Amino acid sequence: MMTYQEAVDYIEETPKFTKKNSLDHTRAFLKRLGSPESRMKILHVAGTNGKGSVCSFLASMLHAAGKRTGLFTSPHLVDINERFVIDEEQVSDEAFLKAFHKVMDCVGVMKEEGYPHPTYFELLFLIGMVIFKEAGVEYLVLETGLGGRLDATNSVAHPVVTVLTSISLDHTEYLGHTVAAIAGEKAGIIKEGVPVIYDASCKESEEVILAKAHEMHAPAYGIRPDMYKILGETEKSIDFSIDCGYYESISLSISSVAEYQMKNATEAVTAIRVMDREKGEFTDEMIRKGISGMRWQGRMETVLPGVIIDGGHNEAGVEEFVKTAKRLEKDYPVTLLFAAVGDKDYRHMIETICRELRLERVIVTEVGGYRSVDVKEPKGLFEQFGQKEIKAIPDVKEAFEEALREKGDGILFCVGSLYLVGSIKKILRDKEDGK
Numbered sequence: 001m002m003t004y005q006e007a008v009d010y011i012e013e014t015p016k017f018t019k020k021n022s023l024d025h026t027r028a029f030l031k032r033l034g035s036p037e038s039r040m041k042i043l044h045v046a047g048t049n050g051k052g053s054v055c056s057f058l059a060s061m062l063h064a065a066g067k068r069t070g071l072f073t074s075p076h077l078v079d080i081n082e083r084f085v086i087d088e089e090q091v092s093d094e095a096f097l098k099a100f101h102k103v104m105d106c107v108g109v110m111k112e113e114g115y116p117h118p119t120y121f122e123l124l125f126l127i128g129m130v131i132f133k134e135a136g137v138e139y140l141v142l143e144t145g146l147g148g149r150l151d152a153t154n155s156v157a158h159p160v161v162t163v164l165t166s167i168s169l170d171h172t173e174y175l176g177h178t179v180a181a182i183a184g185e186k187a188g189i190i191k192e193g194v195p196v197i198y199d200a201s202c203k204e205s206e207e208v209i210l211a212k213a214h215e216m217h218a219p220a221y222g223i224r225p226d227m228y229k230i231l232g233e234t235e236k237s238i239d240f241s242i243d244c245g246y247y248e249s250i251s252l253s254i255s256s257v258a259e260y261q262m263k264n265a266t267e268a269v270t271a272i273r274v275m276d277r278e279k280g281e282f283t284d285e286m287i288r289k290g291i292s293g294m295r296w297q298g299r300m301e302t303v304l305p306g307v308i309i310d311g312g313h314n315e316a317g318v319e320e321f322v323k324t325a326k327r328l329e330k331d332y333p334v335t336l337l338f339a340a341v342g343d344k345d346y347r348h349m350i351e352t353i354c355r356e357l358r359l360e361r362v363i364v365t366e367v368g369g370y371r372s373v374d375v376k377e378p379k380g381l382f383e384q385f386g387q388k389e390i391k392a393i394p395d396v397k398e399a400f401e402e403a404l405r406e407k408g409d410g411i412l413f414c415v416g417s418l419y420l421v422g423s424i425k426k427i428l429r430d431k432e433d434g435k
Contacts, residue, residue: 004093007100008080014120021116026155028115029126032106036133037156040070040140043271044156046148046186047165047199049317050264053296054165057268059141061290063088065282070137072128072153074121074145077298077311077422078429084128086135099130118152121145125152149188161275162189162218163267164198167205168315183208195219197271199263221246221270228266230259235328236302237292242266247273250284252291257308257328258300260320265291298421300324303428306332306411307404311418318349321415322356333360333410337403339396339420340378341368347381349416354385361389361406365399367419378416396423 002010030037043058045051052073059071069087076082084091103126107117118126125145132140142159144151167183183205190196190212198209200222213220227244231251240262243249250269254261269287276282295301298311300321312321325334336359340346353359364378375392382390393399400423403412414424 001101002097004097007097011080011100011120011123014117014123020119020150020152021122023150023152023155025115026118026122026125026152029103029106029110029118029122030129030155032110033103033126033130034133036129037140039133040137042140042142042156042159043161043163043275044142044144044153044159044189045163045165046144046151046189047163048168048182048186049312049320050165050199050260050267051143051163053261053264053294053299054163054268054271055141055143056296057265057291057294058163058271059085059088060294061268061272061282061287062139062141064290064293065286068136068138070128070132070135070140072125072132072140073143074124075418077418078426080124082297083124084131086132086137091131091135095131095134096127099127099134102130103127122152144186144189147188148186149184151189154189157191159189159191159194161271162191162194162196163271164189164196164205164209165264165267166199167202179204180208184212187212190216190218192216193218195221195274197221197223197267197274199267200224201263219274221274223263223267223270225263228262230262233257235331238262240265242269244270246270250287252288255292255295256300257302258320258324259327260323261300265294297425298418301421303424304404306407306409307414308411309414309421309424311421312415315345315348315352318352318415321413322352325357325413328411329357329359333408334358335360335403335407335410335412336362337365337399337412337414337420338362338378338382338416339365339367340373340416341371341419342373344417346373346378346416350378350381351385353415354382354387359387360410361391362387363391363393363399363403363406365392365396365420366394367396367417367423369419371419396420397427400424400427 045055062069071085081090142153144153187209196218200206228242231239239253241251300310310321364375366372379392
């Protein structure tokens, strides 16, 4: 029997981007594991940006309503267990290990029958489904990995609702080079007769989604920017109202400085309202409590006073970061801690940041193992695009400590990569644990 660490190491060594298996392959494994998905009401979420936040809003509202709620998301920032949350608690090492062994026993038998070994994400999905079944989860919020149509999570045949968050260019090598092509992949989660809530702010993706919804006889509910509006905001929260015409208007508060979270919250509230249309179990009070209580790791997350981490790492994510930082820099000097990985367009990120923000100072560091980018490259780009005060500190812990010293009474944003967000989370946790 493997230990917890040996199980994690085994999974991490499972190839991430080899040829993925078919959905029939995943369905065969689920059937052999006792069809755990059939015991749960599943809310299935895909999209390019915002899907993690929407999933977290959904899980928070379900939990506030007293439902036994599972949440499956990716990637993890520090621990693999972060991907499996039950009633807002990360699952224990013991529960994870028990499910791992159950899945691996199944893998062993099925390999003998000629089935290929599940890929990295498929393995985690199967482990998650066993964890949630064993825990007696009633509602499961399920985030896709990459894409949608061919994603392992799409082996679930009968979700109660599907959600498509904003769609933009990302992972083009796997999903296609146009927004329409990517929308086609994401819209693959739409099921026969199952309501779909989608971001209607982009015409190109909306056309594809509506065509797929029509084909699948799926009622479609588009969310547009004119359906929500700010009522008031502080440096920690935003009060806003939703008036979309699908249900009675409601006023809410989010514990976030990011205005884009209003859209994510609106999509999540609409999904709950549509799912609950016949029963009417979810009161306004439950919804308010769930929305205001939501915390999503690594997305405009305040980790210390005046310290915000954000893992936005594609074009749309950086634009949203810039929008929020612009609002805050009117009142506070802004320090930026930045790191990027080699497979992202960090040149464009840096150009956007320098064009839109007047940063007091920038500290560049390195993260991401073999995908790490030498500090000299982003430092040179920040200089090229006009940033005056820049320091390059390769060691992320030293860089973070220097950024904390430099920020003074201002705000420190740590951005550019989920690896950076994960590294800072680990530094803070080690500090708490006295390491």
